[in-house]
Amino acid sequence: MSIPDFTGIEPESSWTGLKSDEAWPRQPALSIRGLSKRFGDLVAVDSIDLDVPVGSFYGLVGPNGAGKTTTLSMSTGLMRPDSGTIRIQGVDVWEHPLEAKRLVGVLADGVRLFDRLTGEQLVTYSGLLSGMDRPTVAVRVADLLRLLDLEVAAGTLVVDYSAGMTKKIALACALVHAPRLLVLDEPFESVDPVSAANIRDILAGYVKSGGTVIVSSHAMDLVQRMCDHVAVIAAGRVLAAGTIDEVRAGASLEDRFVELVGGRHHSEGPEWLRIS
Numbered sequence: 495m496s497i498p499d500f501t502g503i504e505p506e507s508s509w510t511g512l513k514s515d516e517a518w519p520r521q522p523a524l525s526i527r528g529l530s531k532r533f534g535d536l537v538a539v540d541s542i543d544l545d546v547p548v549g550s551f552y553g554l555v556g557p558n559g560a561g562k563t564t565t566l567s568m569s570t571g572l573m574r575p576d577s578g579t580i581r582i583q584g585v586d587v588w589e590h591p592l593e594a595k596r597l598v599g600v601l602a603d604g605v606r607l608f609d610r611l612t613g614e615q616l617v618t619y620s621g622l623l624s625g626m627d628r629p630t631v632a633v634r635v636a637d638l639l640r641l642l643d644l645e646v647a648a649g650t651l652v653v654d655y656s657a658g659m660t661k662k663i664a665l666a667c668a669l670v671h672a673p674r675l676l677v678l679d680e681p682f683e684s685v686d687p688v689s690a691a692n693i694r695d696i697l698a699g700y701v702k703s704g705g706t707v708i709v710s711s712h713a714m715d716l717v718q719r720m721c722d723h724v725a726v727i728a729a730g731r732v733l734a735a736g737t738i739d740e741v742r743a744g745a746s747l748e749d750r751f752v753e754l755v756g757g758r759h760h761s762e763g764p765e766w767l768r769i770s
């Protein structure tokens with residue numbers, strides 16, 4: 495599939511007025527230091543350090559409740575950390591939130607969309623909010639609806655979308671301003687296999703052009719095939735991080751994950767669940 499212009503990285507930001515070198519010096523796409531978050535007595539994120547290189551396709555994996563969504567929410571300015579710093583291409587997310595948010599496209603898990611708009615209106619609204627002119631937004635919206643197989647549903651209210659369609663329209667909103675960094679929390683959940691393959695192509699083209707993707711997922715084989723880097727998080731801490739080959743150390747990522755995280759029960763289930 496050919497990747498349209500909206501995924502291309504502009505050499506100069508017309509709306510920040512900064513030349514590329516000034517706007518995006520060679521720093522990690524995302525740099526996290528000492529990041530922590532508590533909910534009451536629960537330490538959800540426990541002093542995490544992580545660097546995501548520019549141009550990487552970075553997987554974030556971990557068991558349920560590991561702290562992935564909390565980490566990504568704090569990293570994209572959606573949730574205030576208790577402590578720690580987060581920089582997107584050198585811009586401190588919590589000191590300069592507007593500047594940082596221009597650099598990032600976010601597909602958040604469980605965040606409500608303006609679902610009384612149609613899909614087309616919602617993506618258009620996202621594009622206009624990021625400061626693009628109407629004709630540019632219109633071209634990008636048409637491209638995204640076509641690429642994500644949402645053309646037929648373009649005029650349907652988002653509240654009437656299926657789970658997978660909602661995921662795809664939220665992804666379109668994250669992509670429309672061609673951000674430098676894409677942070678996608680479980681982007682393939684509920685998405686059909688054909689659409690998932692199309693999305694993977696779009697993301698691969700985006701990374702090839704210099705963009706950076708961070709994706710949280712429970713699908714180990716997908717992360718192993720799709721990503722070039724991975725971090726394994728459990729109980730709010732980073733257990734391993736690096737290139738896929740470094741982290742899996744000769745094993746499959748899934749086996750390495752189980753080894754690092756533990757928790758396999760090796761049980762065939764309770765007696766009362768046996769039918770005969």
Ligand SMILES: Nc1ncnc2c1ncn2[C@@H]1O[C@H](COP(=O)(O)OP(=O)(O)OP(=O)(O)O)[C@@H](O)[C@H]1O
Nearest residue numbers: 533536537538556557558559560561562563564565
């Ligand atoms: N708003 C909140 N209030 C209280 N506890 C929370 C809140 N958000 C998350 N938690 C808790 O923080 C921990 C980390 O949750 P988080 O959603 O970050 O995990 P996760 O790795 O994304 O999990 P999953 O893979 O199941 O989506 C969990 O124990 C969760 O119950």
